[in-house]
Amino acid sequence: MSLPKSRLLVIGCVWPEPNSSAAGSRMLQLLQFFLAENYKITFVTTSARSEFAVDLEKMNITSEVIKMNHPSFDEMLKRISPDLVLFDRFMTEEQFGWRVDEICPEAVKILDTEDLHFLRKTRIEAFKKNIPAEEIYFDADITKREIASIYRCDLSLIISEVEMKLLQKEFNIPQNLLHYLPFLLEPISEEEKLSLPAFKNRKDFISIGNFLHEPNWNAVLYLKEKIWPLIRQELPDAKLNIYGSYPSQKIWNLHNEKEGFIVQGRAENAEIVMKNAKVCLAPIQFGAGLKGKLIQAMQCGTPSITTAIGAEGIAGALDWNGFITNQPKDFAQKAVQLYSEENLWENSAENGFRIINSRFNKEAFQHKLSERLLNLIQNIATYRQKNFIGKMLQHHQHRSTYFMAKFIEEKEKR
Template identity: 25%
Template sequence: MKLLVLLSRVPYPLEKGDKLRAHHLIARLAERDRIILCCLSDGPTDPAHIEHLRKFCAHIEVIRVPRWRILLKLATAIFSRLPFQVAYFHHRSAQRIIDRVIREHRPDAVLCQLVRTTEYLRSHPTLPKTLDYMDTLSKGMERRTRNAPFYLRPLFQTETRRLIRYENLMFDLFDETVIISEQDRDLLYHPLRDRVTVIPNGVDTTHFAPQPLEKKYDLVFTGNMNYPPNIDSVLYLVRKVLPLVHAHRPGTNLLISGVDPSAEVRELARNDPRIEVSGWVKDIRHSYAAARIFIAPMQIGTGLQNKLLEAMAMGMPCITSSLANNAVRAVPGESILIGQSPKDYADHILRLLDDAAERDRLAEAGSRFVRTRFDWERSAAQLEELLARSTRRVAEAMDQPVARV
C-alpha cells in the first residue's frame, strides 16, 4: 500500500507526544507499506533529522510555513468557524504542495494525525482517509479554560466550541477514526463515538529499561515544559505538594526535565536550590534513572501520558493522578500510586522515600504491567487493519479494485 501520512510537525526528535506516536507507528507501518510523509514546519529542519526519517519513508515533503503567515492566518481566523489550531496549520501554499504530492504519488490511503491537518483533505473526498484524533482536543481546551486568566476565557471558550463542532465534522468526513484511549473516546461529543477505534501508544521496553545510575534526585517530572498541562502539573507539585514533604524531609529535591521550559517553570529553580530545571536533554532516560520516584500530578489535559509508560518501563515507582491513570489503567496501589490531594501526594512520596522495599515492589509491578499492555507492534497492526478497511470501503463504494495491502 502507498500510504500518505500527513502530520502537523516533523516526527523527529521525539520530545513531544504527537511526534513520538507518529514516529513509532509509521516506522512499523513502513515494514509493509510505502510511506509518503508530508509534515508542516514553522522553522528550519535539521537535515540529520530528515536523514533519520528516510530510513522508513520513501518520500518526505517538509512544508515550511513562515511564522508571519501563521500570525496573519490566526488573525483572520477570528472571523471564520475554524478552530484556531486548525487555522494555525492550514495554508493555501501548503494545500498546493499536498495536492501535488497526491497527484504525483497517487496514494492508496491517507493517515492524518490530529484534526489540525484534516482541512487539507476536504478537497479529496474519494481518497480513503483515516484520522488519528490522538486525544480529544476540545475537552483539553475546556479544562484549560477553567484555569485561564479571566481575560482569556472567552477566547478559550470560543476555541472549545469550534473544536467540538470540527471534531464532529471530521468524524463524518473520514472513513476510519482512531484515538489513544477509551477515556478520550468517551469525551468526544459525537453520538457515534463508540465507532472510534482505540489504539494506544506502545513503549519501547528495550530502549526504556532500568539503568544503574546514581540517584541524585528524590523526584523527577519529565515532559514538554512549554505545554500548559505539564506547566500546571509542576506548579501544583512545587507550590502545593512539596511544602508538605519538606515539613518532614527538608532536603527532598526535584528534577524537572524536558524541552522548552516556560518562564514560570525556570523561575521555580531560581527560587529554590532543591529544584533543578534541566531543559532539553539528549537522552531522557538519564533523567528517569537519576531519580528515586517519578511523579506526574496531572490536573488537566487529555490523552495518554507517555512519560508514565516510559518511567514504569524503566523500573521507577510512579505516582500520578486519577486523570492521567484513566488512560493507562494501572491498578492503584498495585502497579501505581494515585493522589487526589496535595496531602495524598505528599504521603505517597514520604512513604516511598522511607521504604526502599516498597519502592522496588511498586517499580517491578509497574514495569511488568507496561511490558504486557503497551506494545508498538500490536498498535501498528491494528492501524494497518483499519487503513486496509478504509481502502476496501471506498473501493466498494466506487466499485473499483481494492489496493493490495
C-alpha cells in the same frame, strides 16, 4: 499481514520530536508501523524544520515543507497519488482534507487525534472556572470542529479507552469510525528489568514534560507552590529535577537550588534521566490522552505519583506503579513514603512493568490495526456509503473551505 496499498502521505502538524513530547513518540510509532507494512511514506508539514526532529530521511521517508492555501499542494498530491492519507490531528484535516477529496477521492483518510483536543482545551477552561468540563465541551466550537473531522475521515485512531467511551457514549460516534490504538511498546523482559538501576542506586525526584503543553507548566507550578515544600519538610536533602523541552523564562524563574527545586531544561536523553531518578512526580490538573511521561516512567522502572487525570486510560484495572491522589498533602506524603521505603518502591516498579506488558503490547495492537486497515481498504465504498453524516459535512466543508482558500490564493498572488 501486509496491506495491499503502498503509498502513504502523512500530513504532520509539526515535525516529529520523540525526545520532546509524547505526540512525537506517537508519530514515530505510526511511521514505524507503516514502514513495516511496506508503505512508501512521504511526510509533509507546514511547520519549519526542527533541529530536534527525528531524521526521516534515515528512515527512508521522503519529507518536505508545504504551504497552506497554495496550489502547490495539489500538484504534490497529483505527483504522489497516495493510496492512504494520515492526518496528524484534526487541524490538518480541516486545512488539507478537502484538497485530498478533490484530487485523490479514492485515498483512504485516517485521522490520528493524538488526544481529543476539545477535551483537553475545555478541561483547561473548566479547571480555571472550577466547573465540570462536560458543562463546556458540548457547546464549544473546538468540539464541533473535531467531531466533524472524525466524521469526514474513514477511520480515527483514538489513543485512550476513556476517549473511545466518551466519543461513543456521549457523542454517539459509530464504532466503525473509531479504532483504539494506544502507545505501541515492546514488552519489558526480565533481563531488561534487572539491567535498570536499583533503588539504592537512584536519587532525587523528577518531573518532565514539554513546556509548550500548558498542563505541564501548570503541574510544575503546582509542585513548586503546593507540594514540594511539604516534601522538603520531610526530606530536606532531596532534590526535584525539572526537565522539559522549550522552557520559557517563567519556567527558569522557578529554579531555586536552596529549595532543591532544580530546573534543568531540555533533557538530552529523557530515558537516561528517568532511569536514574527515584520517583516521578506528575500532579497534572487537566489534560487528555495518555501521559507519555508516566508511560516512560513505567518502562524505566521509576515509580510515579500522579492525579486521576494523569493516570487516565493507562492502567485499566491494574494497580498503579505508585499512587494516584488529587490532594497536595496526600501527594506529598505518598511521595515521601515511596522515596523512602524500598519494598514499596520495588513493588510499585513491578506494577509498572505489568501495565506496559499487558496494556501496550506493540505486536498485538499492530496486528489489530493491520487487519482493520485491510478490511477498510477492501470495503471502502461500503464504509463511506454508511457514513452519511460524514458525506454531508464533507459537502459543506468543501463549499466553505474551497472559496476561502481560493480567496487567499488570489490575495497571495496579488
